[in-house]
Amino acid sequence: xxxxxxxxxxxxxxxxxxxxxxxxxxGSISSGAYSWTWIRQPxxxxxxxxxxxxxxxxxxxxPSLKSRVTMSVDTSKNQFSLKLSSVTAADTAxxxxxxxxxxxxxxxxxxxxxxxxxxxxx
Amino acid sequence: DIQMTQSPSSLSASVGDRVTITCRASxxxxxxxxxxxxxxxxxxKLLIYAASSLQSGVPSxxxxxxxxxxxxxxxxxxxxxxxxxxxxQQSYSTLAWTFGQGTKVExx
Numbered sequence: 051x052x053x054x055x056x057x058x059x060x061x062x063x064x065x066x067x068x069x070x071x072x073x074x075x076x077g078s079i080s081s082g083a084y085s086w087t088w089i090r091q092p093x094x095x096x097x098x099x100x101x102x103x104x105x106x107x108x109x110x111x112x113p114s115l116k117s118r119v120t121m122s123v124d125t126s127k128n129q130f131s132l133k134l135s136s137v138t139a140a141d142t143a144x145x146x147x148x149x150x151x152x153x154x155x156x157x158x159x160x161x162x163x164x165x166x167x168x169x170x171x172x
Numbered sequence: 173d174i175q176m177t178q179s180p181s182s183l184s185a186s187v188g189d190r191v192t193i194t195c196r197a198s199x200x201x202x203x204x205x206x207x208x209x210x211x212x213x214x215x216x217k218l219l220i221y222a223a224s225s226l227q228s229g230v231p232s233x234x235x236x237x238x239x240x241x242x243x244x245x246x247x248x249x250x251x252x253x254x255x256x257x258x259x260x261q262q263s264y265s266t267l268a269w270t271f272g273q274g275t276k277v278e279x280x
Contacts, residue, residue, distance in 0.1 A: 096271055096272070096273050096274050097208075097216065097259055097261070097271040098271070099261075099269040099270065099271070112267075112268065113267070113268055146215055146216075151221075153222050153225070154222065155202065155203045155204050155205075155221070155222035155223065156204035156205075156206075156222070156264060158206040158218055158221040158222075158227075159206075159208075159216070159218060159261075160218050160221075162215035162216060162217070163215065164214075165215050
């Protein structure tokens with residue numbers, strides 16, 4: 051059974067960089083059949099797709115966050131990472147990592163981590 | 173961006189009721205539409221992908237339909253464990269995937 055687990059700083063100061071890692075177990079991140087995604091959810095609000103990265107390191111980001119997002123993958127550790135720079139209070143959210151699966155009709159997120167709350171505050 | 177609008181935003185229903193949630197896209201997205209269920213404090217769970225395909229392990233009382241701009245998630249007989257928030261999500265727009273705002277299903 052595939053499992054994903056987020057880790058990283060739960061409290062980040064404004065203007066600093068948020069850094070999170072997602073460890074994947076029960077399957078290889080190097081499988082070309084999938085890509086690896088970050089999604090966030092501000093408290094009490096809906097879901098926002100941040101971006102995804104392939105096993106080869108090709109990354110694609112939401113246009114609204116593109117200027118501040120960097121994703122990377124470490125196949126030797128079976129994990130992938132998110133960095134979000136110049137954070138503000140609006141970036142306070144639960145951050146989820148997920149696996150993106152391709153079908154003939156687009157991508158869906160079939161496995162998710164439990165989520166980690168990141169609070170931006172001085 | 174393609175905007176996804178769900179209706180209603182919330183609904184109250186009883187166990188055994190048939191429940192229908194609608195999702196409308198701001199432009200045609202073919203059948204590039206997924207549905208998720210989220211319970212408080214938990215990660216979302218994939219229910220339906222490609223508009224009408226049931227994800228493995230999901231009870232058959234859940235079904236999806238639609239194509240183009242209008243989509244529906246139906247729960248044929250609401251069970252106690254189905255009280256949750258439901259989200260639609262499109263992946264038609266290249267590199268700008270978006271979710272609906274959610275529909276909260278509450279106990280009447």
